[in-house]
Amino acid sequence: MRNGVARDAxxxxxxxxxxxxxxxxxxxxxxxxxxSIGRGTVKPRRLILWLDSRELFEARPESLARLERRGLExxxxxxxxxxxxxxxxxxxxxxxxxxxxxxxxxxxxxxxWLALLLDASRRHPDAISGHxxxxxxxxxxxxxxxxxxxxxxxxxxxxxxxxxxxxxxxYPPAMLDELRRRGDGFLSACPGADDIWLHWVALRAGIxxxxxxxxxxxxxxxxxxxxxxxxxxxxxxNRNDHWIRGLYTAQDVAALSxxxxxxxxxxxxx
Numbered sequence: 001m002r003n004g005v006a007r008d009a010x011x012x013x014x015x016x017x018x019x020x021x022x023x024x025x026x027x028x029x030x031x032x033x034x035x036s037i038g039r040g041t042v043k044p045r046r047l048i049l050w051l052d053s054r055e056l057f058e059a060r061p062e063s064l065a066r067l068e069r070r071g072l073e074x075x076x077x078x079x080x081x082x083x084x085x086x087x088x089x090x091x092x093x094x095x096x097x098x099x100x101x102x103x104x105x106x107x108x109x110x111x112x113w114l115a116l117l118l119d120a121s122r123r124h125p126d127a128i129s130g131h132x133x134x135x136x137x138x139x140x141x142x143x144x145x146x147x148x149x150x151x152x153x154x155x156x157x158x159x160x161x162x163x164x165x166x167x168x169x170x171y172p173p174a175m176l177d178e179l180r181r182r183g184d185g186f187l188s189a190c191p192g193a194d195d196i197w198l199h200w201v202a203l204r205a206g207i208x209x210x211x212x213x214x215x216x217x218x219x220x221x222x223x224x225x226x227x228x229x230x231x232x233x234x235x236x237x238n239r240n241d242h243w244i245r246g247l248y249t250a251q252d253v254a255a256l257s258x259x260x261x262x263x264x265x266x267x268x269x270x
Contacts, residue, residue: 002039003031003063010034011071012043014118016170017098021050021084022105030105031063032222034072037103042115044101047072050088052079082194083186085165086179096176102165106225109168113219117170120212128202129170130163132218133211136199138257143248146240151216160256161209164195167219178205190243200247203255 018037022030030049037047049064049072051057057076068074077088085102099121101114113131120129133152137144138160152161163169178201186197202209248256 002035003066006035006038007070008038009071010038010043010067011045011047014042014044014114015098016044016101016114016118017046017048017089018044018101018103018114019048019050019086019089020103020105021052021082023051023053023056026105026225027051027056028061028063029222029225031061031067033103033105033107033109034064034067036107036109037114038067038070038072039111040109040114041111042118044114045098048089049074050077050084051075052077052084080184080187081191083191083197085194086171086198087184087186090176090179093176094180096173096180099173100171100176102169102171104166104168106222107166107168108220108222110219113168116212117168120210121170121172124157124208124210126172126174127157127208127210128163128172128175129210129212130165131167131169131212132164132216133209134162134164134216136160136162136256138253141250141257142253143244143256146238146244152211153216154214155211157208157210159203159208161211162195162199163209163211165198167217169198172207175202175205175207178202178207189247193240193243196240196243196247200252203252 020033034047034049051074054076060074064072064074075088077084080087086100089100101117103109117129134149135152137149149162182201190196
């Protein structure tokens, strides 16, 4: 209903870019996610929807046309799979100065969603901050199965923190520059798992990851949007574990293991 009657801009003055992508049947419901971002207490300077299908781009629904008149940018790009939500923007700027927030096309975001991410970024400007963070498990000298990782229950910084993009993640300019430098290496390393590539790049670059609040938050899913959900393949069919085994080296696992051991010793000494 808001999409049909609202005339206010979905963009604002906050020095941040919000970027997302959509595909297939979700093109008909993505306006709900975008409207939820546009009604926020803080609005981004730019709000970009990337489409990798010329057919969808040229026949996008009226709901998106209305949002474009209110400040949304809809751009056609190459098909980078789930990496499309961030990579075209990362690639488009040489020498990033603005922060980037990634969003998903199947989530209804609360009004304070972006304000909380920006506040976290101001307090920890060199860190990646997310609303929904897991802690990577290490078992027998390897990364434990993805489905066994617990959710973070604090705002501590640790290399084993893993921030899925589902509820929104904010990235500092240094991370964007590092992603640009590494180019499209994800196409061979983990084409179907953007979150894994993003964590690995942050680990290699020494960029910390933290949760916005002590409790993880998974925001409501748009009803009827899960027919083509990537999670069914990556989690349900264990594809995430496949990508992880191929990407993380023994040195990566050793670094994660040393951090985990240090945290456990600190906790025992309390």
